[in-house]
Amino acid sequence: MNKWTEILLDERFEEPLHGSAAPALFQNSLFVKPSFDAMKHDRYNPKSYFYSRGNNPTVNLLESKLAQLENGEDAKCFGSGMAAISAAIMSVLSAGDHVVCSNSAYQPTRDILGKYLKRFGVEATFLDAVDESGWRAAIRPNTRLFLLESPSSFLFEIQDLRAITSLAIEKGIVTIMDNTWATPVFFNPLDIGIDLVAHSLSKYISGHSDVVGGVVIGSADRLKKIKHDEAALFGGRMSPFEALLVLRGLRTLEIRMEQHQQSTLQLARFLEDQPKVRKVIHPGLESHPQHSLASSLFKGYSGLFSFILNTDLAGTKAFVDSLRIFQIGVSWGGFESLALPVAILEEPIPYVLDGQEVDVADTLVRVSVGLEDAEDLCEDMLQALKRV
Numbered sequence: 501m502n503k504w505t506e507i508l509l510d511e512r513f514e515e516p517l518h519g520s521a522a523p524a525l526f527q528n529s530l531f532v533k534p535s536f537d538a539m540k541h542d543r544y545n546p547k548s549y550f551y552s553r554g555n556n557p558t559v560n561l562l563e564s565k566l567a568q569l570e571n572g573e574d575a576k577c578f579g580s581g582m583a584a585i586s587a588a589i590m591s592v593l594s595a596g597d598h599v600v601c602s603n604s605a606y607q608p609t610r611d612i613l614g615k616y617l618k619r620f621g622v623e624a625t626f627l628d629a630v631d632e633s634g635w636r637a638a639i640r641p642n643t644r645l646f647l648l649e650s651p652s653s654f655l656f657e658i659q660d661l662r663a664i665t666s667l668a669i670e671k672g673i674v675t676i677m678d679n680t681w682a683t684p685v686f687f688n689p690l691d692i693g694i695d696l697v698a699h700s701l702s703k704y705i706s707g708h709s710d711v712v713g714g715v716v717i718g719s720a721d722r723l724k725k726i727k728h729d730e731a732a733l734f735g736g737r738m739s740p741f742e743a744l745l746v747l748r749g750l751r752t753l754e755i756r757m758e759q760h761q762q763s764t765l766q767l768a769r770f771l772e773d774q775p776k777v778r779k780v781i782h783p784g785l786e787s788h789p790q791h792s793l794a795s796s797l798f799k800g801y802s803g804l805f806s807f808i809l810n811t812d813l814a815g816t817k818a819f820v821d822s823l824r825i826f827q828i829g830v831s832w833g834g835f836e837s838l839a840l841p842v843a844i845l846e847e848p849i850p851y852v853l854d855g856q857e858v859d860v861a862d863t864l865v866r867v868s869v870g871l872e873d874a875e876d877l878c879e880d881m882l883q884a885l886k887r888v
């Protein structure tokens with residue numbers, strides 16, 4: 501049987517559910533027991549239900565499906581992607597440790613490593629390098645963690661994940677990967693030896709712009725510690741209702757990703773032919789400098805990419821303000837198409853154009869291609885480009 505069919509159809513809980521064809525919502529905070537002995541017996545069973553900060557059947561069902569989809573042994577859901585990523589990081593690092601991360605990882609992740617954890621005696625190195633040799637050169641005797649995220653947020657640089665992971669294994673360094681962009685449909689980091697995978701469930705996995713959530717997936721041993729320590733002690737749990745929305749989103753994840761991929765490639769190729777567009781940056785295009793590395797890692801490409809307009813800041817403003825279907829917003833992965841003019845972030849984005857490094861922040865637009873008709877999306881871009 502197809503892996504997705506098998507995982508998605510299995511809605512078994514431990515209690516009778518009257519034949520419900522869809523997952524049930526357990527919106528309760530606590531679970532009562534019939535007797536002193538039953539209470540005492542369950543007290544030390546990590547799988548038993550006591551209190552919904554720890555275990556909740558709806559959340560646990562989601563965790564079991566996400567673990568299977570990522571080929572992991574276990575998973576823990578959290579109230580946001582950042583709660584998941586920070587729990588994964590805290591489960592690995594101690595005072596005196598050193599962590600290596602790319603310069604273009606999700607900004608809050610970089611802030612935890614480089615700013616927040618500094619107070620707890622953690623050292624961090626941020627790299628431009630996408631190849632193994634750059635990561636090798638950054639290793640110190642106290643390097644404990646590689647934080648991987650690929651492709652990068654705005655420029656879609658691809659890390660050589662297989663080589664960097666082999667290096668980490670050789671040196672006894674733990675690896676965590678933020679796999680939000682690819683989703684389990686297009687990449688399974690645990691399969692290449694990465695130790696922990698984190699996702700923001702707020703993007704494609706829930707898929708309807710109505711959930712903020714996160715998950716960490718990995719071996720039973722690593723998850724046991726995360727459940728016992730970072731999840732239970734910091735308490736950043738996912739609510740059962742949000743877990744139910746993610747369970748519903750999961751049922752269409754695979755077909756949504758296929759459609760996002762198809763529409764996005766169509767739009768990216770269309771934009772490559774437009775004179776007002778200077779450069780389209782999409783790892784699935786032959787023009788991307790790391791296209792062959794990307795295609796050797798990922799089974800497909802999601803709906804996020806960037807392009808550089810042939811204009812200035814005023815032209816970029818005119819362009820995004822003229823869009824009718826694309827709306828201006830952060831985040832991604834929902835039904836609706838979004839455009840993010842990177843200039844609003846006010847951080848320089850160095851990029852090599854025609855052999856010269858330039859700051860492209862003023863003219864770089866990142867788009868999340870939604871599930872609207874792809875022809876309509878191309879036409880929307882075309883009419884807005886006329887206003888540049």
Ligand SMILES: *Cc1c(COP(=O)(O)O)cnc(C)c1O
Nearest residue numbers: 580581582606678680700702713
């Ligand atoms: C959105 C995002 C996060 C953070 O997730 P939240 O659910 O918003 O906390 C982390 N990493 C990446 C790559 C993201 O896009």
